Amino acid sequence: MTADCSCTSGTSGTACSGGSGCSGCSGCVDELAAANLPGQSELHWRTAPHGAALSRMRSWLAGDSQPLDIRSLSHQGTDDPAIALLDTWAVVTDVVSFYTERIAQEGFLRTATERDSVRQQARSLGYELRPGVSAQAELAFDVETAPGSPEVVVVPEDTPVQTVPAPGKLPQTFETTAELEARGSWNSVAAYDRTPQPFGFGIDTVWLDTTTSGVKVDDRVLVVGSERAGVAEGDAHSDAHEKWDFRRVTAVDVDPPHTPGWTRLTLDRPLGYRRSRNLVAEKDVRVHRLGQRLNLFGWNAPDPALLDSTKVTSWADFALKAGDRRLEIDGDVPAIVPGSWVVLEQPGHTEAYQVESVTPDGATKYALSGKLTRVTLDISEHLDDFDRNHALVHAVSRELPASWMPRPDLVGSTAPGGGHVLDLVPTDPVLPKGREIVVTGTTDTDESAVEATRLTAAASSVDGVMTITVDPPLMNAYHSGTVRVRANVAVATHGETVEQVLGSGDGRRAFASFDLRRPPLTFVRSTTAASGAVPALEVRVEDVEWTRVDSLFEAGPRDRVYIVRQAESGTTTVTFGDGVHGSRLPTGAENVRATYRVGIGEDGAAEPDQVRLPVRKPRGIASVTNLGPAHDWAPSETLEEARLTAPQRVRTLDRAVSVTDYEDFARGYSGIGRARADLVWDGRIDTVVVSVLASTGEAPADSLVTALRDTLDGARETRAPRVVLPAEVVDVGAGLRIDVDPHFEVPLVRAAVETALLAAFGSMELATPLAASAVLVVAAAVPGVVSVTMPELTGGPVDDLLVAEPGRWGPPAGSPAAAPRLLPAQALRLTAPLLDVQVVAR
Incomplete structure (x- = not known):
């Protein structure tokens, strides 16, 4: 609606004259009020559009106080020179009225359309529009491990690393936020992924701690423990004689899914005899591969009846004798050594024996002549049940690394200690407290994941296992064999360091101002500021650092302080005091210097493995990369966000007392796009639940939630229980x-x-x-x-x-x-x- 002031006075009933009293007549005021109800998104304040202005001027000409010749002009068309002149001025009033409405619209927070108007109005409330936050990435450094490489490498603070730019993009610089002590042993620490391998009844799988076992499908393996190994000749027969299993391998899987470095053997049948009498080895169980399939000497001897049926019916000493522990194996087999195992197998019968002695020999008997290997076994039990023609000798045993198997349980959120505790392979030295780490691995849903966390306690190493405690806890559950902990990690934020001489101080100038040459100024995450971000800027005057404050209003005449203001163009201005509110600059030549960083917002949203070009590579560092995407960046505040958050400064005063305060405080935090606070009864007490989303609309990163929680704790009533959760x-x-x-x-x-x-x-x-x-x-x-x-x-x-x-x-x-x-x-x-x-x- 357009306000038209050609109204009728409520008191006289005559047309408004349009004079100086028009703005105050009740008709005009009522009509403007009706056109601008509360809560509107735009203002209607065009008090003199063309038609209304021309009508008002014609009404003035037709007034009773005017001469007759003047009153007669009021009815003339615009082709009359006098009325044409009035029409021209009506056009002028229309233009002025239009811009008056635009100016009035920019004077209200809800209706302003120019960002600078919103900025100025918010500034009058003590609120600065959020400029955004620079992205953060965890950089994993790899230390050289070749002979002669330094054992310890110190990566200095502010070490710059650039991104590999995408097509059409410029490289972005990330800089480390703290000094890092890196070691080769901390490059990639594996999770402790093993547990003792059980050999119980019904098990049909054997794990080997190697990928080069040499075992093939159809090979034979012997599972035997100290019970059978301790049996001696003459011992009474017991279950110990039978506690072994001889099996055929039906499948060999090298590097099965989620278990790199392992080999899985599948057996033709489960271990054990029967459940009521399982006869499975239990003590010091060993697994042996029997690599050769041999025969007893004489296995191919001809039937003596074919040679002379009238004189010889069987070969002398051809049968194996009871109580005789000696065995004659066909051929020279030097690989059979004392202490190894042999298994005799023939249809319907299988026995395992341990070799006590080996003697290479030769023989001429059974119409045969050739080499043989004489073997003395540990016992003779059931040896006479075998015959030379049918028995197979599985020999040349080699022990396989089968003491351990992969941990079947998951690491992380489903572990007994939750995601707080991790068991790793020990390092020398152990990982210290407070160290940033990155955990990578394959989750229980078969997806690759990367999580950044921090050691909250020094690692402890007991019995070959290094246990670390981390916070925040791991959110995913990982297959232990895929977990790698990168412990040479430094947190880096987006922004390139720039040094600039701002200018020369002049003690005669009040509120001296200087512009930073390169925009945009970097703002980094901070838990001490209610907005959640502070500028990465240091100003020194005559080599003395001055302090940044939000406002000069409360500064004293000797306070060395300055304020930072940003314009719509992205230019940042540093302003000093006037000698009353903040100290003036001392007079000097080029004595005002600034060190700051440039880069902010979405420009730093690097993908994984994109931040990997070190500008200055410390000696001993082989490579560097970001394993996960850059996160926690935030864009500059939009007009709609500013209209909502600017009044919150007045409502909360940077404190959180009521439930609404918690929501307002979270909404005004850099990087947070959506927030809600609810008072929830948990059965014992009311708790304020603050739910937040990142400015991208996604669930916020743990680091952003933690930063908001810490900042909120400094501004809230500490007795009120609260939780901050990703929505x-x-x-x-x-x-x-x-x-x-x-x-x-x-x-x-x-x-x-x-x-x-x-x-x-x-x-x-x-x-x-x-x-x-x-x-x-x-x-x-x-x-x-x-x-x-x-x-x-x-x-x-x-x-x-x-x-x-x-x-x-x-x-x-x-x-x-x-x-x-x-x-x-x-x-x-x-x-x-x-x-x-x-x-x-x-």
């Missing part, structure tokens, strides 16, 4: 059919509907429901859409309304039997894969 993002879908105007292109309209729906519902507020009618309204508003069917929503129990839960106490979604706990608020998110927009065929 739960629930992906939902919608299906609808649209009828497209035949004058429009169908693919373009369909794409526009999808774009409009994703823009409207792709990042919803926390605990905000989604109704099918809301989807219909958005789709119907797209140009070219004639009609829309009622959408069907997916992702909830009903198809016309999806509900997002607030913070609450209860079991996690999908696990109704789990123990209840504090849960974050939910945020519904319409996603492209779940959006189905179909076009009605004509």
Whole structure:
């Protein structure tokens, strides 16, 4: 609506004269008030548009106080020179009225459209628009381990590493935030992935701690323990004589999934005799591969009856004698050595023996002549049950590394200690407390994952296992064989260091200001500032560091302080005091210097393995990379966000007392896009549950949640229990059919509907429901859409309304039997894969 001041006075009933009293007449005031109700997104303040201005001037000409010849002009057309002149001035008033409305609109926080207007109004409340936050990445350094390489390498603070730029992009610089002591033994520490291998009844798999065992399919293995090895000749027969298993290998898997460095043997049948009398080795169990299949000497002797049936019916000493521990093996087999094992096998009978002595020899008997190997066995039990013609000798045993097997349990969130404790292969020295580490591995869902965490206690090494305690805990559950801990890790933030001489101080100048030459100024994460970010800027005057403050208002005349202000162009200005509010600069030549960093926001959103070009590589460092993507970056604050968060400074005063304060405080934190606070009863006490989403609409990183929690703890009432949790993002879908105007292109309209729906519902507020009618309204508003069917929503129990839960106490979604706990608020998110927009065929 346009305010038209050609009104009628409420008291006289005559037309408003448009004079100086017009702005105060009740009709004009009432009409302007009606046009500018509270909560409007734009202001209506055009008090003198062309038609209204010309009408008011004609009314003045027609007034009773005017001469008759003047009054007669009021009825003339615009072709009359006098009226044409008035028409021209009406155009002028229309232009002035238009810009007056624009200026008035920029004077209100809700209606301002220029970012600088919002900035100035927010500044009057003591609030500075958030400029964004630089990205953070965990850089893993690899130390050279070749002979002669230094054992310890110190990576200095502010070591720059550049990204490998994507096509059309510029390289970005990341700099380490602290000094790092790196060692070759900490390059990549494996998880302790083994546990003693059991050999119980029914087991049909044997694990080998090697990938070069030499075992092949159809090989034979002997599983035997100290019970059988301790049996001597003359001992009474007992179960110890039978506690061994001889099996055939049916499958050999080298490096099975999630267990690199291991070999898995599958046996033809499980270990043991029967459950009631399993006869499985239990003490000091060893697994031997029997590498050669041999025969007894005389296995190929001819039947003596074929030679002379009247005189010889069998060869002398051909049968194996009871009580005789000697065995004659065909051929010279030097690989059979004392202490090794042999297994005699023939249909219906198998026995295992240990070799006590070996003598190479030769013989001429049984109509044969050749080499043989005489072997003395540890016992003679059942030896006479075998015959030379049918017995096979499995010999040349080699012990396999079968004492250990891969840990079957997962590492991380499902471990007994939760994700706080990790068992690693020991390093020398052990990992110290406070060290940043990166954990990589394959999760229980067969996905590769990377998590950054920190050691909260010095590692302890006991019995070949180094145990570390970390916080935050690991969120994923990993297969232990895939876990690697990169312990030469330094946190780096996006931004390149620049040194600049700002200028010369002049004691006569009040509020001296200097511009930083290179934009944009880097802002890094901070838990001491309510906004969550501080500029990476250091200003020195005559080599003395001055202190940055938010405002000069409370500064004294001798306080060496300055303020930082940013313009819409991205230029950063440093302003000093006037001698009353903050000290003036001392007079000098080029005595004001600044060291700052440039780079912020999405420019630093590096992908994994993209930050790997060291500008200055310390001696002894082989390589560096970021294993995970850069995170915790935040864009500059938008107009809509500023309109919402600027008044919060007045409401909260950087303190959190009420539940609403918690929500307002979190919303104003750099990097947080959505926030909600709920007071939840957990059965014992009321707890403030703060649920947050990152500015990208995704769940925030652990480091951002931790930083917000620490900052909030410094601003809240400490007696009030609180938790800060990443909000739960629930992906939902919608299906609808649209009828497209035949004058429009169908693919373009369909794409526009999808774009409009994703823009409207792709990042919803926390605990905000989604109704099918809301989807219909958005789709119907797209140009070219004639009609829309009622959408069907997916992702909830009903198809016309999806509900997002607030913070609450209860079991996690999908696990109704789990123990209840504090849960974050939910945020519904319409996603492209779940959006189905179909076009009605004509």
